[in-house]
Amino acid sequence: MISWFYELWEFRELLWALTLREIKVRYKQTVLGVLWAILQPVALTLIFTVVFGFFLKVDSGSVPYPIFAYSALLPWTFFTTAVSFGALSVVNNGNLVTKVYFPREILPLASVGAAFFDFLMASLVFASLLIIYHVHITLSILFIFIVVPSIFLITVGISFFLSTINVLFRDIRFVVPLVLQIWLYLTPVIYSSGQVPEKYRIFLSLNPLTPLIEGFRDITVYGKFPSSFHIILSLLISLAIFFVGFWFFKSKERIFADVM
């Protein structure tokens, strides 16, 4: 496995070039360009604010609902964008895979990298929202340096897994959007886990994204320090998903060109 990382390091310039390509190509010939990266979570926040904050009056605690929703939709949008593009990355780059040699994991990594660029752009909006709403920020915000990498790793791991299966079964193309849509409702994005009846909360904790999304919200808008148990556990789960996904991808990589 060390040699995999070594080779990946050797090809870092290609990873960078392909990430740039993905960012550039995505917004070429669009009028709004990079603004789309911001508009997605913003539009969702507006909708959810109207429906859940205004009509259904979901309790968002000490902060206004838009902040509550955006703080979760920000990492969530990163996750879904990355996974949707990542899952298709190997197949969409079939002409490269069947013609040139390079470590194939660069393709899903580039998709996640490009989505991370969007995440950074949308974070600017988040920062301005925090200021506009006078959200009290504490030192807990420093935990983003653990929570965000955890989200990144789990996203990469899942993308590795899905992009591999998609080479063999193109059904993934249809499965991913459906599952992501359902997954949104199974994750405390538009509600908080505290609002879920106690006896069902166990199911929520089976979702590896729950502690990450809620953790992100807790440390940014609520200024809450996460328990070290939670933070370590979710980091370990993310690492495990990353390594298993990577291993799975690498063990199938050699047949990619043959079945495409």
Added chain:
Amino acid sequence: MENVIAFRGVTKKYLITKGKHGLLIDTIGENLFGVFNRKKTHSGNTISALKNISFEIKKGETVGIIGRNGAGKSTILKLISKITYPNRGRVEVKGRIGAFIELGAGLHPELTGRENIYLYGAILGMKKKEIEKKFDAIVDFAEIRKFINLPIKKFSSGMYSRLGFSVCVFCDPDILLVDEVLAVGDVYFQKKCLNVMHSFAKEKTILFVSHDLAAIRKICSRVIYVERGKIIKNGNPRQVIGFYLERSKNNSSEL
């Protein structure tokens, strides 16, 4: 001279699946869970692209590979560039490979000529600094200076191929693999490419797959003739090409 490429008893099989669920069953059985059991591989479901092939190529040689469509020529190049892997036997390769297998595989139509040079260079394994240094030479060789800031979807197909070939030539590989790429581009550019390859040939190793027998005769020091996954003849270009032509004539009269 040392060997830069060696095939030792290489067999390559491709899985052919029947029906919609054939792939599901085969891959679950053989790939997805890794229980690859050689004895269980149903011979009816695979075709052998290469059958127990062995050959060696020494540093500085220019070797042409000829044969009919589907004989296994491209599979040989794919094995050398590690795009695919043998089922049996070993493929040994030493040195940086410039896999120039199909034009434009690494180019993106929406990006400009400039962006594509950097992208394609990176795909071929060049460092950014290296590309920067050679950038002007690449642009001049491809003769696309006027269009360098246009998205290449506006390029003609000739410009496309010139761009691709130039980047590949300047990536300075130890081994250059060329698969029927000169078919595109005008006669003038083809000539230019052959010249470059000629000047290469002294120090680099070139593998040249083509149906253009005249070009092969002109630049190759050795020719390998492949048919149905086997090497039929391997040696002097004139003799091997003559043999191939003779054999094709006989085959077509049989049909």
